[in-house]
Amino acid sequence: AGQGHEADARSDVYALGAIGYELLSGKLPHPRLSSSTLFEAVDIVGEGGRIECDCDGTLTATESCWVNDNRNPGKTRGQIERELLREYGAKKMIWVPGLRDRDITDDHIDATSRFVEPGVVMVQVPPRNRDDVWAKDARQQLRILSRATDARGRRLDVIEMVFDGA
Numbered sequence: 001a002g003q004g005h006e007a008d009a010r011s012d013v014y015a016l017g018a019i020g021y022e023l024l025s026g027k028l029p030h031p032r033l034s035s036s037t038l039f040e041a042v043d044i045v046g047e048g049g050r051i052e053c054d055c056d057g058t059l060t061a062t063e064s065c066w067v068n069d070n071r072n073p074g075k076t077r078g079q080i081e082r083e084l085l086r087e088y089g090a091k092k093m094i095w096v097p098g099l100r101d102r103d104i105t106d107d108h109i110d111a112t113s114r115f116v117e118p119g120v121v122m123v124q125v126p127p128r129n130r131d132d133v134w135a136k137d138a139r140q141q142l143r144i145l146s147r148a149t150d151a152r153g154r155r156l157d158v159i160e161m162v163f164d165g166a
Helices: 010-025 077-088 133-147
Strands: 051-053 058-062 092-096 113-117 120-125 157-162
Touching (some): 051 077, 051 113, 058 077, 058 113, 092 133, 133 157
Parallel strands (some): 058 092, 120 157
Antiparallel strands (some): 051 058, 113 120
């Protein structure tokens, strides 16, 4: 699966933010999932971090992770989407482009954007003065998710979390 690149540490920092949300709000990020919930798909390949579920019918993912010959050779985005929606019992998929061949994960969605409850997504963005590929990716995810609706037709409530990476 890997490309010989190092894993991006943003995932760990972002997980800390999700834990902070839970501590400050008193709400579990995914109240309907237990920590033992596992994803198993027969016809597609993906690992944890490649998909986010709001537990209310909506999924998000980076296209760079899933529609990639290093994991799902010959599969189209439509084929992968149908399989993911079926496996999760979800109704709507929100795709963001992501970044291919920049790290071992091909830009897992959970390094930047995570559902914290149905209809609410937290997006980690860098300060405005950062202009590297990761900063551009985060801003693109923020733009897409800010305009998106969930499976129930509600516009997503997007929490922007600024992180400078220091």
